[in-house]
Amino acid sequence: xxxxxxxxxxxxxxxxxxxxxxxxxxxxxxxxxxxxxxxxxxxxxxxxxxxxxxxxxxxxxxxxxxxxxxxxxxxxxxxxxxxxxxxxxxxxxxxxxxxxxxxxxxxxxxxxxxxxxxxxxxxxxxxxxxxxxxxxxxxxxxxxxxxxx
Numbered sequence: 001x002x003x004x005x006x007x008x009x010x011x012x013x014x015x016x017x018x019x020x021x022x023x024x025x026x027x028x029x030x031x032x033x034x035x036x037x038x039x040x041x042x043x044x045x046x047x048x049x050x051x052x053x054x055x056x057x058x059x060x061x062x063x064x065x066x067x068x069x070x071x072x073x074x075x076x077x078x079x080x081x082x083x084x085x086x087x088x089x090x091x092x093x094x095x096x097x098x099x100x101x102x103x104x105x106x107x108x109x110x111x112x113x114x115x116x117x118x119x120x121x122x123x124x125x126x127x128x129x130x131x132x133x134x135x136x137x138x139x140x141x142x143x144x145x146x147x148x149x
Contacts, residue, residue, distance in 0.1 A: 009087060010085045012124055013085050013087060013092045013094060013116060013124050014083065014085070014094065015123075015124060016034075016035035016036070016116065016123075016124050016125055016126050017035070017080075017094055017096075017114055017126070019031060019032070019034055019035040020032055020035040020036075020126065021078050021080070023035065023068060024068055024076040024077075024078060025075055025076060025077060027068060027069065027071065027072065027075075027076070028068070028069070029065040029066070029068045029069030030069075032064075032065060032068050032069075033061070033065055035125065035126055036061060036125055036126045036127070037117055037119070037125035037126065037127040039127060040060070040061045040126065040127055040128070040129070041057065041058065041059060041127070041128050041129075042057070042058040042061060042064065042128070042129045042130070043055055043056065043057045043058065043128075043129075043130040043131075044056045044130070044131055044132070044133060045130060045131070045132050046132055046133055046134070073103075074102040074103035074105070075102075075103055076100070076102065077100070077101040077102075077103070077148070078098055078099075078100045078101075079098060079099050079100075079101070079140075079144045079147075080096040080097065080098045080112065081096065081097050081098075081141055081144065082096060082097045083095070083096040084096070089118075090117055090118040091115070091116070091117060091118075092114075092115075092116040092117075092118070092124060093113065093114065093115055093116070094112070094113070094114040094116070095111065095112075095113050095114075096111065096112050096114075097109070097110075097111055097139075098110060098111070098112050098131075099138060099140045099144060099145070101148050104148045104149070105148075106138075106145075106148065107135075108133045108134060108135050108138075109133075109134060109135075109138035109140060110131055110132035110133045110134055111131065111132050112129065112130075112131045113129070113130045113131070114126050114128070114129055115127055115128035115129075
């Protein structure tokens with residue numbers, strides 16, 4: 001593959017990820033829903049206040065979409081960097097660092113791990129999203145953090 005083909009293939013994989021974050025910024029649950037396949041699972045991996053590891057599984061994105069679409073005072077800004085994309089046929093994975101801001105206020109950071117499937121229409125859709133969340137130890141690039149000063 002040439003670099004142009006690789007870049008084009010990576011752009012196609014990243015398209016639903018970008019749609020997800022644009023929908024979040026706009027508070028548009030219908031737009032956000034378009035990023036996902038019909039069957040979706042979500043999970044957050046972290047540690048509780050006592051330091052014990054946990055995994056919180058969601059078998060539906062309905063609550064997530066409701067939160068996006070319910071009017072809220074602050075814009076949901078999830079900024080990503082250092083994307084790592086892997087593709088095998090109709091399966092792709094995106095692993096990326098992120099920082100989440102409510103308006104201009106930092107909320108948390110971590111890693112997003114997306115699993116995507118390419119459908120019969122040749123469009124990629126997210127079918128699984130897992131993340132980590134932390135409030136400290138974030139190494140947010142200056143080009144991102146300066147946007148929220």
